[in-house]
Amino acid sequence: MPQLKTKVIHGAVSTDQVTGSVVTPIYQTSTFLQNGLGSPKEYEYTRLGNPTRHALEALIAELEGGVRGFAFASGMAGIHAVLSLFKPGDHLILADDIYGGTFRLVDEILSKSGLTYDLVDFSDLSVLTEKFKPETVAVYFESPSNPLLKIHDIAQIVALAKSHGALTVVDNTFATPYFQRPLELGADIVLHSGTKYLGGHSDVISGLVTTNSEKLADHIGFLQNSIGSVLGPNDSWLVLRGIKTLALRMEAHAANAKKLALFLDASPYVSKVYFPGLKQDPGHELAKKQMDGFGGMISFELADESKVKPFVESLKYILLAESLGGVESLIEVPSVMTHASVPKALREKAGIKDSLIRLSVGIEDATDLIADLSAAFEKVNA
Ligand SMILES: Cc1ncc(COP(=O)(O)O)c(C=O)c1O
Numbered sequence: 001m002p003q004l005k006t007k008v009i010h011g012a013v014s015t016d017q018v019t020g021s022v023v024t025p026i027y028q029t030s031t032f033l034q035n036g037l038g039s040p041k042e043y044e045y046t047r048l049g050n051p052t053r054h055a056l057e058a059l060i061a062e063l064e065g066g067v068r069g070f071a072f073a074s075g076m077a078g079i080h081a082v083l084s085l086f087k088p089g090d091h092l093i094l095a096d097d098i099y100g101g102t103f104r105l106v107d108e109i110l111s112k113s114g115l116t117y118d119l120v121d122f123s124d125l126s127v128l129t130e131k132f133k134p135e136t137v138a139v140y141f142e143s144p145s146n147p148l149l150k151i152h153d154i155a156q157i158v159a160l161a162k163s164h165g166a167l168t169v170v171d172n173t174f175a176t177p178y179f180q181r182p183l184e185l186g187a188d189i190v191l192h193s194g195t196k197y198l199g200g201h202s203d204v205i206s207g208l209v210t211t212n213s214e215k216l217a218d219h220i221g222f223l224q225n226s227i228g229s230v231l232g233p234n235d236s237w238l239v240l241r242g243i244k245t246l247a248l249r250m251e252a253h254a255a256n257a258k259k260l261a262l263f264l265d266a267s268p269y270v271s272k273v274y275f276p277g278l279k280q281d282p283g284h285e286l287a288k289k290q291m292d293g294f295g296g297m298i299s300f301e302l303a304d305e306s307k308v309k310p311f312v313e314s315l316k317y318i319l320l321a322e323s324l325g326g327v328e329s330l331i332e333v334p335s336v337m338t339h340a341s342v343p344k345a346l347r348e349k350a351g352i353k354d355s356l357i358r359l360s361v362g363i364e365d366a367t368d369l370i371a372d373l374s375a376a377f378e379k380v381n382a
């Protein structure tokens with residue numbers, strides 16, 4: 001069985017079956033010539049299937065240990081397709097600090113079609129246990145979570161969900177299959193914003209989904225084609241290219257993040273650091289158990305909330321922008337940016353304070369990143 005470092009390069013269909021091209025070609029076509037009436041070739045119409053997209057879909061399935069993969073026009077499109085598995089009256093249990101856009105999709109759109117939900121802190125499994133109802137069809141969470149980097153016990157949550165006949169859906173965007181494979185821990189569906197570490201270069205929006213159940217795969221495939229929010233061939237190619245360097249990039253992100261987290265932890269201007277790689281982090285031991293690395297994301301709170309705006313506006317290399325997982329370091333303020341779609345009261349209940357800053361650590365030289373943070377702290381506290 002090849003290692004993940006090999007799979008990202010040679011996994012699934014890495015060479016073109018027709019020409020032998022060592023790089024999967026971009027099949028930029030909407031449709032395919034048929035052999036005769038009622039007799040299509042392997043591919044028929046690009047919404048249904050496209051060889052470039054298929055190479056990416058097969059690759060994500062192989063990396064995560066799924067039976068089939070699906071590529072969508074965005075992470076949200078993938079999440080929408082997965083949650084379309086459920087019907088009016090079904091009940092979901094969502095972790096209380098999921099990405100703001102996921103919360104918005106459930107709260108403002110899917111709830112209109114009769115899906116109900118509870119938001120729960122998944123770190124307390126006794127609270128989670130109480131939320132199951134006969135109508136509960138799935139539990140949904142991220143680990144590490146966005147933006148609090150909470151680590152949830154995937155195997156235990158799966159066991160709980162299974163005992164109530166519910167599916168477990170894990171958003172593995174922050175860890176990537178390089179650091180964590182939830183299907184191996186029993187999860188039913190894994191999804192990604194491929195926009196982030198998988199694409200890796202902040203140049204493409206995409207979503208990826210995989211499952212270890214043939215039955216769920218058939219259903220998700222039906223929904224992918226019927227809803228139609230598929231990833232185009234060009235964007236599929238960009239994500240395929242990004243994944244080839246996933247192993248190298250994740251190692252570099254994680255090594256830099258550890259250095260920056262230690263720097264922030266020692267800073268008098270920072271009151272709290274959220275990073276599972278720190279020994280005192282509540283998720284540290286669990287992360288060591290279920291992950292192969294701590295990832296490249298850090299969140300932290302400033303001691304003086306009034307300094308948040310000038311601080312994030314004073315950085316030179318670390319760019320003020322929404323998103324994460326690209327080679328360049330990005331910083332953002334969840335309450336104003338990525339999680340603004342979550343009502344303030346719910347945000348605060350989940351622990352997402354206005355003073356919280358989220359940092360996606362890039363693969364630049366760590367000394368330059370630390371110097372950048374240091375200079376901004378000195379400037380705003382002068
Ligand atoms: C954890 C997580 N899941 C899903 C999404 C949605 O992905 P996309 O922006 O690709 O639609 C995001 C960010 O947008 C995210 O941070």
Ligand SMILES: N[C@@H](CCSC[C@H](N)C(=O)O)C(=O)O
Nearest residue numbers: 099101322323324337338341
């Ligand atoms: N304003 C956007 C938010 C994009 S957030 C992108 C990404 N998930 C992240 O966490 O950085 C919106 O409201 O959709």
